[in-house]
Structures are given as C-alpha cells and as structure tokens.
Amino acid sequence: MKKFLACVLMLASVNAMAREITGGVYVATNDDEENSIIGYKQYSDGTLEEIGKFNTGGKGTGLIKLDGLPYAPEKGEDGMDPLSSSYGLWRSWDNKNVLIANAGDGTVSSLKVQEDLSLKLVDVVDAGDVKPNSIASYHDLVYVSSMGKKKDGPGDGNLKGFTIDEQGDLTPIPNSIRNLTGRPASVEFTPDGKFLAVVEITTGVTHVYSVGSDGLLSDAPVSSINSPQSSKERFFALPIGTKMIPGEGGNSTFLVTEARFIDSNYQPHPSSPESKKKYPFLDLYEGQTGSVTSYNIDETGKISIISPDVLAGSDIWGGQQAVCWITSSRDGKFAWTTNTPTSSISTYSINEDGSIKLSEEIAYHAPSYDEYFLDIDLSADGNYVNTISGNTGTTWVFKINHDDGTLSLVDSYEGSELVHSYGMVTIPYEGDGQE
Numbered sequence: 001m002k003k004f005l006a007c008v009l010m011l012a013s014v015n016a017m018a019r020e021i022t023g024g025v026y027v028a029t030n031d032d033e034e035n036s037i038i039g040y041k042q043y044s045d046g047t048l049e050e051i052g053k054f055n056t057g058g059k060g061t062g063l064i065k066l067d068g069l070p071y072a073p074e075k076g077e078d079g080m081d082p083l084s085s086s087y088g089l090w091r092s093w094d095n096k097n098v099l100i101a102n103a104g105d106g107t108v109s110s111l112k113v114q115e116d117l118s119l120k121l122v123d124v125v126d127a128g129d130v131k132p133n134s135i136a137s138y139h140d141l142v143y144v145s146s147m148g149k150k151k152d153g154p155g156d157g158n159l160k161g162f163t164i165d166e167q168g169d170l171t172p173i174p175n176s177i178r179n180l181t182g183r184p185a186s187v188e189f190t191p192d193g194k195f196l197a198v199v200e201i202t203t204g205v206t207h208v209y210s211v212g213s214d215g216l217l218s219d220a221p222v223s224s225i226n227s228p229q230s231s232k233e234r235f236f237a238l239p240i241g242t243k244m245i246p247g248e249g250g251n252s253t254f255l256v257t258e259a260r261f262i263d264s265n266y267q268p269h270p271s272s273p274e275s276k277k278k279y280p281f282l283d284l285y286e287g288q289t290g291s292v293t294s295y296n297i298d299e300t301g302k303i304s305i306i307s308p309d310v311l312a313g314s315d316i317w318g319g320q321q322a323v324c325w326i327t328s329s330r331d332g333k334f335a336w337t338t339n340t341p342t343s344s345i346s347t348y349s350i351n352e353d354g355s356i357k358l359s360e361e362i363a364y365h366a367p368s369y370d371e372y373f374l375d376i377d378l379s380a381d382g383n384y385v386n387t388i389s390g391n392t393g394t395t396w397v398f399k400i401n402h403d404d405g406t407l408s409l410v411d412s413y414e415g416s417e418l419v420h421s422y423g424m425v426t427i428p429y430e431g432d433g434q435e
Contacts, residue, residue: 020044021429023380024051024117026098027388027395027416028089028423030082032062035102035109037089038416041117042426046384046397046410054119056109058102061131080281080372080390081340082422084201085133085145086186086241086325089375089423093137097122097168098425101132101144108132108144110168113427122168128160128177134186138193140164141215143176145184145198157184159198161215173215181205185239188254191246195222195301199239199256206239206256208301222301227258228293228308234316235260235269235288237309241325245332245350250299253354257337258309259322261287279369281341282321289313290323290339292348294356306354312339312346313361320344320361325375330382334405336363338373338387345373345387345398347405363407364398371396375424384410388424393417395424 025040025048035058039051061082088101098111098119108127111119129146136143140163148156161176182200189196189211196209196217207221227237241257263269268285275282294306313319320339323346328335335348335356344365348356366373372391379386385398385407393416398407 021117021431023429024113024427025379025386025395026089026119026425026427027421028060028100029053029417030060030062030103030422031417032060032104035060035100035104037098037100037111037119039117039119040395040413042379042384042386042397044381046379046399048395048397048411048413050413050415051116051118054111055121056100056102056111057121057124058100058107058109059104060102061104081374083133084185084240084324086375087134087136087188087423089425090135090137091425091427092142092164092168093139095427096166097164098427099135099137099142100423101127101135103131103133106130106132106146108135108162108170110164110170112168115431117427117429123170125162125170125172128158131157134184136187136189136196137164138189141193141211142170143187143196143217145180145187147183156180156182159184159187159196159209159217161217163215176216178209178217178219180207186242188242188244190244190252190297192250195297197242197244197254197297197303199242201238201240204237204239206254206295206303208297208303210301223303225295225303225305227256228305230309231316234309236262236264236266237291238262241337243326243328243335245328245354247296247354252297253306253332253350254295254297254303255326255328255335255356256293256295257323257326258291258293259287259324260290261285261322279342281343281372286341287321288316289319290321290337292323292326292335292337292356294350294354296354307356310348310356310358312337312358320346325387327376327378327385329400329402329405330378334359336376336385336405336407338376340372340374343369343371343373345385345407347407349405359405364409374422377424377426380426380428386424386426388416388421390421393421
C-alpha cells in the first residue's frame with residue numbers, strides 16, 4: 001500500500017510539473033466590428049490552453065489587406081496578412097499590459113494582464129495616424145507607428161509617443177509626432193532605450209531616432225540606411241520584421257527581414273508553373289528568395305550593415321519566399337523567420353559580432369504548404385517558438401534545440417479567427433505556475 005501511495009504521489013508530482021504555467025500567449029483577431037485578442041495559457045511542455053477572447057475597444061480592418069507595394073485592395077481581400085507589419089500586438093516593458101494597434105479606427109488599446117492571464121481593457125487612445133500597425137515599449141515610453149492618409153494607398157505615416165503608467169493608462173506626449181518618408185512596417189527600441197529604429201516597407205529604408213530624457217525623439221533621424229541589394233538582378237527589398245539584440249559597448253544588433261517580391265520597376269513577378277503547382281499562395285505572383293540583413297547600431301545611433309541580404313536559400317531563386325517575421329533565442333545565438341507564402345520557418349545563426357548565416361533553410365514546413373505563417377514570438381520561458389497562421393486561425397508551437405537551433409513541432413491549436421489574424425505576443429506568468 002505504501003508503494004502504491006508513493007507511486008501515486010510521484011505521478012501527481014510529475015503531472016503537476018508538466019502542467020506548470022509559464023506564460024500567456026495572445027493573438028489579435030483584427031475584427032472590423034470589434035477588434036479582440038484571443039488568449040492562451042502556455043505550459044512548461046509548450047502546450048496551449050485557451051483562456052478566452054477579450055475585446056480591445058477598437059476596430060480592426062477585417063478582410064482588407066494594406067500592404068503598400070503594389071496597393072491593390074481588390075487583390076487583397078483575403079485578410080491573411082492584413083497589416084504586413086510586426087509588433088501590431090505587443091507588451092509593455094514591465095509585462096503588465098498587452099498593447100494593440102486597432103488599424104480599423106486609428107486607436108491603440110492597453111489591456112491589463114490579470115492573475116489568471118485573462119485581459120482587462122484599461123485604455124483606448126488615438127494613434128498618430130489613421131492606421132496604426134506597430135508598437136514599441138521601453139520603461140514608461142510607448143511609441144506607435146501608423147500608416148498615412150493617402151487615398152490611393154496606405155502611403156506614408158508617422159510615429160507618435162505615449163507614456164504608460166502602472167495601471168496601463170496611456171498619455172500622449174505633446175509634440176511627439178514624427179513624419180516618416182514611407183509606409184512603416186516595424187518600430188523597435190534599442191535595448192538601452194537610447195534609440196528608436198523604424199523600417200519602411202515602401203522605401204526599403206531604416207531610420208534611427210535618438211530618444212531624449214523627456215521621451216521625445218530627435219526631430220530627424222540621426223542616421224538612415226537603405227536595404228542592401230546583393231546584385232543587379234536582386235529584387236527590391238520589402239523590410240517587415242525586426243529583432244533587436246543587445247551587443248557590447250553600447251552597440252545593438254538589428255535584424256531585419258526582407259521580402260523580395262517587387263522588381264526594379266516596382267512590379268510583381270508572375271509565378272512560374274512550378275511555383276503555382278507547389279505553393280497554394282503563389283497562384284499569381286512569386287518573389288525571389290527572401291533574406292535577412294543584420295545591422296549594427298552604435299552608441300551614437302549610427303546604423304551600418306554587418307551581414308547584407310543573407311538568403312533563406314542557396315540562390316536568389318528557388319529558396320524560401322517572403323521572409324517576413326523574426327524572433328531570436330534568449331541568448332541571441334539563433335533567430336527564426338516565418339516565410340509566409342512558402343509555409344516554412346528558417347533558422348539563422350548569430351555570431352557575437354552580429355554577423356549571421358543561414359543555419360537551416362527549412363526548419364519546418366507545412367506538409368501541403370498551406371499554412372500562411374505570420375507573426376512569431378519566443379515563449380515566456382525561452383524554450384519554444386510560437387507562431388500563427390493567417391489563413392486557418394491556427395497557433396503553432398515548436399520546441400527549440402538550444403544546441404543547434406533546430407525546431408521540432410509540439411502541436412498546433414485552432415481557435416483564432418479563420419482569417420485576418422495578426423500579431424502575437426507572450427507574457428511571463430507571475431503566479432506559482434501550478435494548477
């Protein structure tokens with residue numbers, strides 16, 4: 001009897017450990033009637049359990065695609081990639097609030113993370129322009145990038161700053177709006193908060209602004225740089241995803257993804273018969289092999305290229321396409337990209353000097369190439385990569401091999417919107433972790 005009780009207690013202990021909560025995983029729906037966020041608990045074995053759906057107090061854009069180049073809403077009413085941006089859903093610096101851009105009504109919402117990882121709406125404020133699409137936070141500062149007002153397309157946009165208090169209330173910073181030269185796709189602070197970087201998908205330019213003690217950005221960028229072209233045959237770079245990694249001596253490594261779908265005349269390239277047959281999402285147009293460029297941002301804010309146009313493949317044709325979203329390991333040794341129309345994930349290795357190389361072209365691909373992988377984020381405990389699919393409403397979890405950066409599928413979870421999901425963010429769990 002004693003042995004039986006001991007076995008029962010041991011099994012209970014093992015099960016409790018397997019069910020330890022590590023964080024919350026949140027996905028935006030982009031609903032055009034009332035935007036919302038779907039929340040999941042994530043456990044130490046990587047598995048997810050849905051918490052519920054939480055309204056943001058704002059509106060999404062629904063099935064309308066707003067990509068910018070070329071602007072053709074009649075060809076984009078599938079909603080699979082509505083914003084073509086990163087960090088449309090993000091977290092406050094202290095992990096106490098989830099922040100979301102509501103592109104349908106030009107607002108930004110703050111939702112407080114509760115003890116059970118559910119969300120409570122705290123505040124809704126106007127963004128800097130009509131269609132906010134990316135959010136960055138550092139201590140009590142929050143900056144939001146937005147698309148502009150041009151009638152013939154999303155066009156240019158701007159940046160606007162806010163302060164956020166302990167309750168999650170957002171207060172606009174007077175005179176903080178900075179106009180951009182193209183449609184933004186991602187905005188991110190350097191790890192020390194001294195600079196803010198923004199990439200523009202329509203120009204291929206990255207701008208770096210300095211951040212003053214009053215929270216205001218410099219009137220103009222302190223440095224700017226064009227996305228690299230590795231050859232004359234290389235298509236125009238459409239930067240979308242970014243990831244900032246701490247460096248030494250005040251330097252930061254800035255990783256930027258590059259989709260290559262537009263030729264030198266800013267025209268899409270018709271798909272080959274082979275691509276049409278293999279990839280469901282390339283029935284009209286295809287791109288060259290996508291890439292990642294690593295940059296250095298030094299202690300003065302100067303940005304310079306370290307590794308230019310590192311292909312997700314062996315050649316400019318035939319590799320993984322539309323390398324769009326990116327996250328990195330906690331130790332900064334590996335990065336993973338989602339390659340949307342080819343339904344795959346790639347692994348890059350990162351050296352101490354910020355140089356990068358392709359480690360594994362296909363770390364995972366959907367067997368039928370029919371999952372439109374979008375935003376990606378590291379799990380709260382750093383042991384898993386989470387990503388979402390924009391055409392099936394599925395959230396995917398992959399376990400990280402920390403020795404070589406390879407991924408293995410844990411599981412996939414339905415429950416988000418079947419279309420027009422965007423944004424993914426994880427929040428560490430502050431409880432005891434046991435259920």
